Amino acid sequence: MSSMASLAPGKTSQFYAEEAGPNLLDLQAQSGVARITGGVSPIALALAFQDWFLHLAASPGKQIELMTGLCRPASVGGDARFADSEWNKWPFNVFVTTFASTGQFWQQATSEVRGVAPHHAQVVNFAARQVVDGFSPSNFFWSNPEVLRAARDSKGQSLLAGLANLRQDLRAPLTPAAAHAAVGRDVALTPGKIVYRNELVELIQYEPQGPAVYREPVLIVPSWILKYYILDLSAHNSMVRYLVGQGHTVFMVSWRNPDVRDRNLGMDDYLARGLFDVLDEVARIGATPDVHAVGYCLGGTLLAIAAAALGSGRQACEARLHSVTLLAAQTDFSEPGELGLFIDDSEMNLLDAMMWQQGYLDGAQMGASFQLLNARSMIWTRIVREYMLGIRAERSDLAHWNADATRMPYRMHSEYLKRLFLDNDLAAGRYCVNGKPVALKDIRAPLFVLGTERDQVAPWRSVYKINLLSNASVDFVLASGGHNAGIVSEPGHARRSYRFTAPQPVGQAWVGPDEWLAKAQQAEGSWWPHWQRWLVAHSAAEQISPPAMGAGVTLADAPGMYVLGD
Template sequence: MTETVTQPADDPWPGASPPGLSAGPDCRHERLDTPRYASAGQIDRLVHAAFARATAGVSPAALWLAWFDWAWHFAGSPGRQVALAQRVVQHWQSGLTGSFPRPGGDSDPRFADPDWQCWPFSLLRDAFRQTELFWQEATTGLPGVSPHHEHVVSFAARQWTDMLSPSNCWWLNPEVLRVTAGTGGRNFAEGGRHWQDDLQEIFARHSPGASRRRCAPHGVGRDVAVTPGKVVYRNDLMELIQYAPQTPTVWREPVLIVPSWILKYYILDLSPHNSLVRYLVERGHTVFMISWKNPREEARDLGLNDYLQLGLFEACTQVRRITGTAPLHAAGYCLGGTLLAIGAAALGRDCGPGSAPLRTVTLFAAQTDFSEPGELGLFIDSSELAWLGALMWEQGYLDGAQMAGAFQLLHSRDLMWSRSIHEYLLGQHAKPTDLMAWNADTTRLPYRMHSENLHHLYLRNDLAEGRYCVGERPVTLADLKLPVFLVGTERDHVSPWRSVYKLHRLTGTGISFLLTSGGHNAGIISEPGHAGRHYRFSTRRKDAPHLSPDEWFAQTPACEGSWWPCWQQWLAAHSGEKTVPPALGGGTIIGDAPGHYVLEP
């Protein structure tokens, strides 16, 4: 297998590169397994891997550099120090009279219990809010600090203050004290059992089925991923699922969905009532889904180019074999959408007019410009990637638990502290949902692919800047000339919607942009009938003047309800006539959906 997308030659240390190849912006290769590199790189990798294991893949150098940058400039800013000191004195004088100002109002869910309004808990709450405000002001807007270091220090300060919240202490939390008095302490006994369950799950994490133990009521193929279909193709990287038609006629153009490889595909086929796949097939669309294999150490050398060639392009070939010559509607979610954008641009570059296999492109919460990747960018710099690369190199992959830890840190207030209060202090165990079951069903990422993804896309932003290579030639998103449906979510910490919106600057094609309520997952799973949902939608015609994200938001009214009907109507408007459904697999069927790969632990 020949790789064409490889690591840049200026990686932090040679051992961070995938074995054998390195490439700069001009896509020419340099061997890194020659004698002059091999022994030194091997030693460096072993040392870095040992340190990375001890720090769970977090680079101490990156943290110290950020702290030193901030501390040096803060020490040289006496005016900022005096202003902050005056604020502290003013706030504590107010506190002595019981009249702390309330900068955050009463909307913080940590202090939603009515007893937080009563003394002395109100004093604790307001003092904590002032502490949060102090560190926010101390760590932001300091002249001379690099933006990345400022974000890292501010994030670290927020993590520390969140940890010290009085809501996390049972003897300071009025809700916990009230429940303890009412139950005679049984809440702590229940919390202890929950804590023991979590410990057992941590120790058994690598055992088959362990990741789904707490969410066992939602079995894959039994409760979720149950839309009828067949596996119609399989290779070493993916299975292709074709869903059975549920209408007598279907639109001529099929829909191919490319999920992210970070978690299992059935985020888009959860329970029947909130399955996007079922919604589409019930409205006359022939739907195909890629199900990525959960890799282990033997897949360490699979790269982004493999996911493009053996995944997206091979799936397109098989869909057209089954359905005929009609071009496809392709939809990609998160990094699956980024892969789709790369592939669509490469096809636009290489295929003549009318010969491309795609009819339209839909991107769900997918970035193509990674210059502002949101809080995920806190973990991405040269030092951090070298550290993480060492950990992945030793294992051959990035483990799902390691990824989950990073995402929990980004959402620590909701995923760590709030959960700990309810599970361990209040003794309340949240009822598992299908989305929780999917979130617990973690996957692994091959070493080479994830390293290329982080270096090429996040660190270097090669795709947006025209340096990313497919077929040993750079691709540019200006070659993406198909109609695009672009979806962002309002509270997305993984793919911030303003970052998703940047595709408008990278291509002149027509883009229908939709901004929906919710976050990276819940905003996409927005089935009709879900209360409290809304979205904004408008279309930019081909080569129309550019609007900034804030201008677009200000002039685009909100619509109540789910955005799924809007997208389905857009697909129908870009489709031809209806026809009889194609035979499942074109006569070639491997097995029933959801297939084998999604069940691999």
């Protein structure tokens, strides 16, 4: 198999052969498998199903339990797919009952089988749910009464509209939804300037909206998996605009979208060039070493590593972290949720081979994994709504952002998966910065930590573990919503709430997540004002005049050029 198509400019096949060493043939073969399977390891799946099947075959008690369970009625109560009253009528009620019984059987068959490795049990259970959901009667024209009624009432126009939607998507399957929204025109609208640029990031400083600001600037470090402007969407739901309006000087990291030439950028590069260099610039421009640092998702994990390195003295920096905010960011990966189903040694081996050949992990490949995690809502519900009912979903600004995919360099993504997901080095105190291990207990700055209730990327109980690993004061808040929508939760957004308790002081006995949840107060509305009050409480009381944009030197208008890179 030739790898010439994925060679970086200036590199030759001989270079990659030398880089791979004696494993070149293995890497090429495994990369080919990964391209066929979409990065899913058939070996990992086979091992999981073999483990489950052999243990189930050796469990007569479990088999009897399954047989007797077939006689018990099953319910789909609360399932929005079957909320329409027509589902209670014949023959649709028979379809629903059969579907519910099938789902109940496979849920029981893949759960609590003695001897099955927990990871294998989760993989089999997840796979069974996906297959069963695929055969839901709501997914088929002839067995969905809502689709049949819409076709009858519209005299077939709903089906024609659905067919037109399908033909449009098939003609341009790779056209991103973001093409309908221009960055800088429809999203990423808050006025600002590019005040620093290196080969990995641009730094945006946003213009003040008043004559006085809090002394300590706010630096936001978003994830590099997708573009930064999730935190600066439209005017009504921009976190950046909200913070600026509350009197904060706000800086934002905008990551460059890497390509094959960046294959050897690693976690150390992202830490040094994407965070420590930027912190120094913020301290210089803000004329103060004290910075409120905010990290979202993977950016929060990187910020936690930086905070530990600074607190332990492993890293020199002109800036000081006055406070640290971690938004839906994991620091312990022992319970990563369903995303961990795609991460084990076999999967890692296959992904590593695929990324080695192409030099990066493509955004479409990442997006496919997230769609699989949310197949019911992101795949099947969309098929029914857009292709059977003929209703084209209105593109929201969040949907535009979600389609604006990025890439991740081979080395960085490989290190991230191995050192954090697989080996959990950060939580174990083995993660090294400048060749020396750092520990989260060395974080000195007070922490504001946010989890979201329906987060499948960073489950909130996993995010909560920072309380166990850090000796700093922690203010933990649990917001309604998921990984993205729970963060973009502006004041005035309907049906939003959050839970909180008093900050856990240093030295307090460990309070587990379920105990914390039982004691937490619930407040209606956005968590942003709660966080804003926390930032103010950890800021100097006296406000100052806004610092000059870029300390007098700017490079371009926001949103800059890196965010526009495809």
